[in-house]
Amino acid sequence: MSSAHAAPDILSAEFAADPYSAYRIMRAQHPLIRHEATGSYLVSRYEDVERAFKDPVFTSDNYDWQIAPVHGRTILQMDGREHSVRRALVAPAFRGRELQDRFLPVIERNAAELIDGFRATGHADLVADFATRFPVNVIVDMLGLDRSDHDRFHDWYTAIIAFLGNLSQDADVIATGLRTRAELAAYMIPVIRERRAHPGDDLLSTLCTAEIDGVAMSDEDVKAFVSLLLAAGGETTDKAVAGVFRNLLANPDQLAEVRADRSLIPAAFAETLRFTPPVHMIMRQPSQDVTLSGGTVPAGATVTCLIGAANRDPARYADPDTYNVHRADLTTANAFSAAADHLAFALGRHFCVGALLAKTEIEVGIGQLLDAMPDVVPAGGELPPEKGVFTRGPGSLPVSFTPARPLAA
Structure with a gap:
């Protein structure tokens, strides 16, 4: 098919500055691109990305080289009964009464503590002062780990995310990621063994003692899941908190509606996941040749599913480049x-196990931020741009508001 536009390069500076313009070109003119630098096929249409997530011919074998070096072997690399049993071991802690009764107070406390750090000042950077800290602190506390290690876990989280998003294969980023895996293991394995011997009322103890049909998680399984939870659970919520607030600040009428009706917070989160998803790319690997829009992907090749493009596909969504908390589709x-x-959150058997945890964190975090900042506006009247390629969100989000007394007062 002839075209006036060359296929965009996902590693270019132009793409990093504005991927959404590139996504429009990809969907319309280059729905399947062989990207030599990453050795993968890029797919951008909703129907193709959806199929890659749901059709069993697409495997997660790519995770053996993509995430195993930094996490170890996780449930993302498992299939069949091995995957279903491991997922059943961990899933109960992230849904229903377990989530509400055991961990909602942890989420509420961590949000309040972070907000108290700037509540009385009248200004904050909602990324540095809240979003990037909030989910990591929650995970550390859910696991029952030492709260004095919040900063250490934040550093590990930052290194893991950099490793996973290292599309250009920067050697320093790789080395830091590998060092982080060793440091996290040295920290976690002794704690895991202690919890097996003396379990408590925390998530780590639950993971250490859970058993289904005689199958339990090994020390390495638990450590790998903690590493995965730190990255996947942290990054989605980190970027989503900032993304929800940035999208609402960019649409003051919708911000006013959400402030007046907090039941709209989940809708604002859902629309943010569509409009500005925290994770823009997830990879899959077909076990046989697959025909998609634009051509055929050979068996064993890596397919880079461009979530950020698919979620704005006009074939799926009306007016896709508009943020709308009342979206009918x-x-x-x-x-x-x-x-x-x-x-x-992907789809199918590898749908994000922590989706309801993320929803709860967003409801609590956004709700408390709205309470603390009833007249919040962008500092200087400007909203900073998004940053990132593999994962994406505001790099900073300075805001101003009328100061209030800390809750502790």
Whole structure:
């Protein structure tokens, strides 16, 4: 097919500055691109990305080289009964009464503590002062680890995310990621063994003692899941908190609606997951030749699923480049389940196990931030741009508001 536009390069500075313009060109003119620098095929249309997530011919074998070096072997690399049993061991802690009764107080406390750090000042950077800290602190506390190690875990989280998003294969980023895996293992394995011997009322103890049909998680399984939780659970919520607030600040009428009706927070989160997803790319690997829009992908090749492009596909969504918390073609009730209308949490058997945890964190975090900042506006009147390629969100989000007394007072 002839075209006036060359296929965009996902490693270019132009793409990093504005991927959404590139996504429009990809969907319309280059729905399947062989990207030599990453050795993968790029797919950008909703129907193709959805199929890659749901069709069993697409495997997660790519994770053996993509994430195993930094995490070890996780449930993302497992299939069949091995995957279903491991998922069943961990899933109960992230849904229903377990989540609400055991961990909601942890989430509420961590949000309040971080907000108290700037509540009385009248200004904050919602990324540096809240979003990037909040989910990591919650995970550390859910696991029952030493709260004095929040900063250490934040450093590990930052290194892991940099490793996973290292599309250009920077050697220093790789070395830091590998060092982080060793440091995290040295920290976690003794704690895991202690919890097996003396379990408590925390998530780590639950992971150490859970058993289904005689199958339990090994020390390495638990450590790998903690590493995965730190990265996947931290990055999605980190970028989503900042993304929800940035999208609402960019649409003051919708911000006013959400402030007046907090039941709209899940809709604002769901629309943010569609409009500005925290993770823009997830990879899959077909076990046989597969025909997609634009051509055929050979068996064993890596397919880079461009979530950021698919979630703005006009063939799936009306007016896709507009943020709308009242969107009729996005069902909030399904947005945090495997039946979601968006692709930000993937779909199928590898749908994000922590989606409901992320939803709870967003509801609490956004709600408390709105309470603390009733007249919040962008500092200087400007909203900073998004940053990132593999994962993407505001690099900073300075805001101003009328100071209030800390809750502790």
